[in-house]
Every structure is written in structure tokens, then in C-alpha cells.
Amino acid sequence: MIRDITLGQYYPGDSLIHKLDPRVKIIATLLFIIELFIVDNFIGFAICGAVLAAVIIVSKVPLSFIMRGLKPILFILFFTFALNIFMVKGEVIWSWGILHITKEGVRIAVFMAIRLVLLIIGSSMLTLATKPLSLTDGIERLLSPLARFGFPSHEIAMMMTIALRFIPTLLEETDKIMKAQQARGADFETGGLMKRAKALIPVLVPLFVSAFRIAQDLAMAMEARCYRGGDGRTRMHEMKLKKRDFIAFALEAIFLAIVIIEARMF
Amino acid sequence: MEKIITIDNLIFEYAHSEEHSRQLALNDVNLDIYAGSFTAIIGKNGSGKSTLAKNLNGLLIPTSGVVYVDGYDTADDDTIWEIRQRAGMVFQNPDNQLVSSIVEDDVAFGPENLGVEPAEIRRRVDKALEDVNMGKYKNKAPHLLSGGQKQRIAIAGVVAMKPDIIIFDEPTAMLDPKGRKEIMKIIAELHEEGITVILITHFMEEVIDADRVIIMHDGNVLLDGTPEEVFSKADIIKGANLEVPLMVELGDRLRAQGIPVPKGIIKEEEMVKAICQLKSQN
Ligand SMILES: Nc1ncnc2c1ncn2[C@@H]1O[C@H](COP(=O)(O)OP(=O)(O)O)[C@@H](O)[C@H]1O
Ligand SMILES: [Mg+2]
Numbered sequence: 001m002i003r004d005i006t007l008g009q010y011y012p013g014d015s016l017i018h019k020l021d022p023r024v025k026i027i028a029t030l031l032f033i034i035e036l037f038i039v040d041n042f043i044g045f046a047i048c049g050a051v052l053a054a055v056i057i058v059s060k061v062p063l064s065f066i067m068r069g070l071k072p073i074l075f076i077l078f079f080t081f082a083l084n085i086f087m088v089k090g091e092v093i094w095s096w097g098i099l100h101i102t103k104e105g106v107r108i109a110v111f112m113a114i115r116l117v118l119l120i121i122g123s124s125m126l127t128l129a130t131k132p133l134s135l136t137d138g139i140e141r142l143l144s145p146l147a148r149f150g151f152p153s154h155e156i157a158m159m160m161t162i163a164l165r166f167i168p169t170l171l172e173e174t175d176k177i178m179k180a181q182q183a184r185g186a187d188f189e190t191g192g193l194m195k196r197a198k199a200l201i202p203v204l205v206p207l208f209v210s211a212f213r214i215a216q217d218l219a220m221a222m223e224a225r226c227y228r229g230g231d232g233r234t235r236m237h238e239m240k241l242k243k244r245d246f247i248a249f250a251l252e253a254i255f256l257a258i259v260i261i262e263a264r265m266f
Numbered sequence: 267m268e269k270i271i272t273i274d275n276l277i278f279e280y281a282h283s284e285e286h287s288r289q290l291a292l293n294d295v296n297l298d299i300y301a302g303s304f305t306a307i308i309g310k311n312g313s314g315k316s317t318l319a320k321n322l323n324g325l326l327i328p329t330s331g332v333v334y335v336d337g338y339d340t341a342d343d344d345t346i347w348e349i350r351q352r353a354g355m356v357f358q359n360p361d362n363q364l365v366s367s368i369v370e371d372d373v374a375f376g377p378e379n380l381g382v383e384p385a386e387i388r389r390r391v392d393k394a395l396e397d398v399n400m401g402k403y404k405n406k407a408p409h410l411l412s413g414g415q416k417q418r419i420a421i422a423g424v425v426a427m428k429p430d431i432i433i434f435d436e437p438t439a440m441l442d443p444k445g446r447k448e449i450m451k452i453i454a455e456l457h458e459e460g461i462t463v464i465l466i467t468h469f470m471e472e473v474i475d476a477d478r479v480i481i482m483h484d485g486n487v488l489l490d491g492t493p494e495e496v497f498s499k500a501d502i503i504k505g506a507n508l509e510v511p512l513m514v515e516l517g518d519r520l521r522a523q524g525i526p527v528p529k530g531i532i533k534e535e536e537m538v539k540a541i542c543q544l545k546s547q548n
Contacts, residue, residue, distance in 0.1 A: 133368055165367045168409040217362035224325060224355040225365075225423060226347050226379040236374035236387040 009069065009127055017059035017129045021245045022138025028252045029126045035259045036115050036122070041266050044259060045114050051255055052122055059129045069124045070117065077116055084109035134237075136160040141239055147230070154230025162218070170211060177206050270431060270462050271299035271322060271353075275331035278317055278485075291317040293485040294331070301430070304463045306473040306493075309482030310507055315466045318482070319435045322464070323353040336430065351380055353431040354424035358439050360416035361408075369411075369419055370395065370404040376427040387426075394422040398452055414445025421452060431462040438469065450475075470511040474532050481506065494530035513537045 017025075032048070039045055056066065090104035127135065140157030147153045178188065181202055188199050278292040291314045299305055309315050320326040321333055324340040336352050338345040354376075357363045366372040370391050377387045395401045398418040408416055417437055424432055434453060438446040450472055457463045465472065473479055479496040481489040483506040489496045497503070497514045504510065510518075511532050520527050527540045 131368075133366065133371060161366060165365060165408070168407070169361055172409070214362050217357065217359055218365070220320075220325060221355075221357055221363035221420075222365060222375075224323060224350060224357075225376040225427065226350045227375070228347065228379065232381045233378050234381050234384060234387065235378055236371070236384055236391060238384045 009124065010131055011061045011065055011128045013060055013129065015058055015060045015129065016244065017055060017125070019244065020248055021239060021241055022130050022134045023142055023239065024241070024245045024248050024252075025126055025130055026135075026138050026142060028248065029123055031252055031256055032122045033119055035256060036119055038259055038263050039115075040111065040263060043266065044262050045111070045118070047255075047258060047262065048118055049114075052118060052125070055125055056121075059125065061125070061128050066121055066124060066128065069128075070120055073116070073120055077113055080116065081109045081113050084112055132164050133161065136164070137235070137237065137239065154233075158230075166214065166218075169214070170207065173210050174203065174207055177203050267300040267303070269298045270301040270336060271297075272334040273297040273299075273321075273331070274333075276318075276321060276328050276333060277330045278314075278321060278326060279329045280317075291485055292321070295485075295487055297480070297487065297490070299431075299462065299464065301462055302457075302460055303478060304457045304476045305465070305478045305480060306476035307464065307466045307480045307482060308468060308470075308473060308508065309488075311468075313482040314485040315482050316435055317485075319355065319433050319464070319466055322431075322433055323350050323355055325355070347380075351427055352429055353433060354427055354429035355433045355435065356417070356420050356424055356437050358436040360413050360420055360440065363420050364408045364416060364423075367407050367409075369400065369406050369408060372408065372419060373404075373422045373426050376423055380427060390426040390428070391422075394426040397425055397455070398422045399448075412445060413441045414448050417441065417445065417449055418452065421449070421456075425456070429461065431464065432456060433464045433466070435466045436468065437465075438467065438472065446472075470509060474511060481508065493532050497532050498529050 032052075036048060039048060056063070085101055085105045085108075086099055088102055088105035088108050090102035092100050093103050093106070094101040130138070136157045139160070140153055143151065143153035143156070178186075182188070186199060186202065188196060188203075190196075191199075273295055276292055276295040277290070280289040280291055282289060295314075295318065307315050307318070317326065321328060321340065322335065324346045327341050333340045335349045338349050338352075340346070340349055364372050365375050373391045373394055374387050377390055382390070391404075392401070395404055398421050400415065400418050400422060403411065403415065403419075408419060411419070421432075421437075437453075438449050441449065446469070453463060453465060454475060463476075465476065467473065474493060476493060479489070479491065479493050480487055481496060481503060488506055489499060489502060497510055500510045500514055500518055509515075513532050513534055513536070516537065517527050517529065517531050521529075525544065527537070527544065531537050531540055
């Protein structure tokens, strides 16, 4: 069960969106988030929604798969909505005891909710349609100009790569330890929060021990394979921007311009 | 034959920072390893095999004495990467030596560290994966593979660095019999292709294919020679609390019963032949 866990919720495919250079996708996602905060009327949100819908259709990632990512944030969504609708001052349109709903409140609450939903879906498209490893590669290359100023861009990318590699291993290890403890009578399922938290301590200790052993072994294996940091290192997958990447970039620029002009006009 | 590794008066101590005591792991080891040879090293747990292996590519530096690999001194910082490229190493735990969550990217890790051109890395990775029969799995995630398959990926990762020597530190210890056989077959093939193999193991069947056997005991070389020579000294081996290969044990017992099978038989087929000959003589 634990072996086929999906990481970074990647949805395998070979659509145009999947094939785009990860750097283009990362920048486009960042721009999309900025655009969502520039926009403040329905037409603007409609444009953003339409662009996102187009990306989803081209990527061929099923809608049900995308919606699954929304579930964990439903609570936050609801909470910000309630907060905005009741807290914003202005022209009161409904009140009940100390609770007032204002016209401005409704507007802000609805916009914020739309913004959050588009933001979550938009950024999850990045991780859904990009292999985790290409994502780390993309981040490394985008940050590499900062390396000149001592920013550890290679190290950060290597850390993410190793984390991706070992999360399943550690999950398996956790599973094994918990089963071993359960076989000896440990109980992780009943009792209050404190009792359950306490029951986890005997799991965490051996887990840390094995994490440190893995780290030690891996460091030695990496050294044996001539790893000495990012300097002088080449990569098998060269990242070269292709025609489609430039087109995607141009489209993104047009989209940004439209959003800015639209926000100015209304 | 040409020497590829020279070990002179190698002493290695682990420093225990907490208790200021020192652990003498290797006590005056002298060995020459010849290019293209297949050397098996056996010994009890704690006899210093892994420590010796790590001294062969500069993962550990001798406390005293010298180790030369292809003429380079392992204690010389300037040439340490030359040494590690030439003397690759495969470790015991297949899980803890793979770096990437995609098989082919893991195999590419070594050549990338060496600064090899991308197109050449691609070629080497494909070739190395073919060599270990894992070409089909190049886009898989290592955690979905069996132990034997992971170990084959680890070997491919070393092969892609084009080493002259590969040191295997108990590569089959954590594998099932099927995985063990696969790995031994690949090691034999690599040896045939001209790679100098140093195989540390505690499975006696794996020693038999080697052209030289070294038995380690308490940080020292106890015996050193061809398998026939070494296993003809069964009493010394047993004195070091080690077992001898099944055929050696059988030969000893047959001779003790007055059946004159020749000494130095370690392979099953040879034993069968010897017994058949005895039978036809009678
Ligand atoms: N990292 C270490 N720190 C201190 N002592 C060690 C360390 N690794 C091994 N030793 C000690 O060195 C000796 C040789 O160990 P090792 O080379 O691992 O033997 P082998 O591989 O034959 O089992 C053992 O007594 C062991 O306890
Ligand atoms: Mg060992």
C-alpha cells in the first residue's frame, strides 16, 4: 500500500504542458499568482479562469484528480470566506445580532474565495504536470544566478532530490517499525490525543536512528561516486528552451498584459 | 602481471572522540592487487574488511602506511577524485546508495560529478543499464524495485564512471538467493570485460570463482592465495571461526574415512569427477 504512494501528486502524461521546460512552467505559475492579485473584478477572474481551464484541458489531467487537491483547503477557504463576509465594514445588507454582512464584505469574500481556488488549482497544475525531479532541476537552474552571491542553489536542489528519493524509503521504514511494535502490543489507534502522541515516541526514535544511518551511508556512497558539490558538475538532461517554450512564454506575457490593462480599465 | 593497487604497511585506527580510546581496525596489511584479477576477501564480522575496502578509494585515509591506486597515493588530496573514478565501490545496502528517484538519473550521477559531456553521459547510462540488464527500468523509481534490481542499478552507477577496479563490499548480503545469483553473474561478466574485481563476501560459494582468496582475521591477512591453496588449510580457517566451502569440508571428511580424494577440490563438478574416477579405479 505504502509503496505506491504518489509523490508531489505528479500525474504522468506527455501533453504539451508536461513537455514544457520546467523553468517556463515555474515562472508562468508565479506570474499567474501575481495576476490573481492584480485582478479585482469579475471579468478579470473570468479571463484567469479561462486561461487556467485551457491549461487543464491541454494537460489532459482529469478534473477529479485536480479537485482532490482542493479538499484539504476547503476549511481554510470556508474560514476566510466567513471572516471576510462578517468583518468587512460598509453598507449593511443583512444583520443578525452582532453579525453584519456588508455589500463590500460579500464582494471581498467572493473574490478572495475565487482567488484562492484559482491559486490552488493553478499552482497544483505545476506539480501535476511536472515530474518532481524536473521541478527540482528547474528550481536549481532558476536560482543558479544567485549562486554567485553565495546562495546554495545547487545544495537546495540536491536536498530536494534526496528527499524525493528517500520519502518512500522512510515511509516504508515507519510502516515496518509500527507493525513490529503493534506485534508486541503497542496501540496506535485508541485513546486520546496525548495517549496516541505518546505511543508514537517508540516509533520516532528508531525512525530517527535509521534516518541517520541512511544519511551516513548515502554520504559515503555519494563521495565514492565523486560527488563534490555543484562546481564542475554537468547534467545528463540538458535544459534547452525549445520553440514551444518561447511560444508559451509569449502567451503568458500577452495574458499578463491583458490582465493589467483590464484591471486599469474597470 | 601489472600491479593496480599496492598496499604497504597499512594501519588504520578509528578514533573514538568520546572515550579517547582507539580502535585498531587494520594492523599492518601488505597486499598487491593485479590488474584484471578477481580477488575475494572473506573474514568474520569486524575483521576489518569494510575498513580495508574504504582505504582502497580514499574514503578512509591510512593512519600509517600507504595505499597506491593506479600509482596515485590515496592520502593525496589533489588526486583523490582520479582514484575514486578508477576504483568504484558498491556497498552492502542497496537502498542507501541510490541518490535519485529515477533509475537513469541515478546512474548518471557519477558521470555528472565527473563533468562528462551530456551526450556521452547518455551513452554511458544506456550502456551501463544494458550491462546489468536493467534497460527496461530506466524510468522507474528505485523504491519500486527489488533488492537485487536496486543493487544492479548501483552497479550500473559505478560502471557508468568507467572504473578500472570495482570493490564490492558484501553486495549480496541483503539479497534473496535469486538476487544473489543475478549479482554474482554480473560481477563475473564485468570481470570478463577486464575490470579488476575485489569482492568482499561471507558466502563461501561466491569465493569459488575468484582467482585469489584473502582471509582477514582481526585486522590482519590470515591467508592469501588461490582458492585451492587457501582452502587446503582448512584447520587454520576453522581456527579463525570461519567455515570452509562445502566441497572442502566433504573432501576432509571423506579423507578422514580413508577415501583418498585429492586435496584442493572446491567445486562440486570436480568433486563428482574425482569420486567417479576413484570408483572406476576400484
Ligand atoms: N565508524 C567506525 N568507528 C569506530 N569503529 C569502527 C567503525 N567502523 C568499524 N569499526 C570497527 O573496526 C573494526 C573493523 O570493522 P569493519 O571494517 O567494519 O569489519 P567488517 O567489514 O569485516 O565486518 C571493528 O572492530 C569495528 O567495530
Ligand atoms: Mg563490513
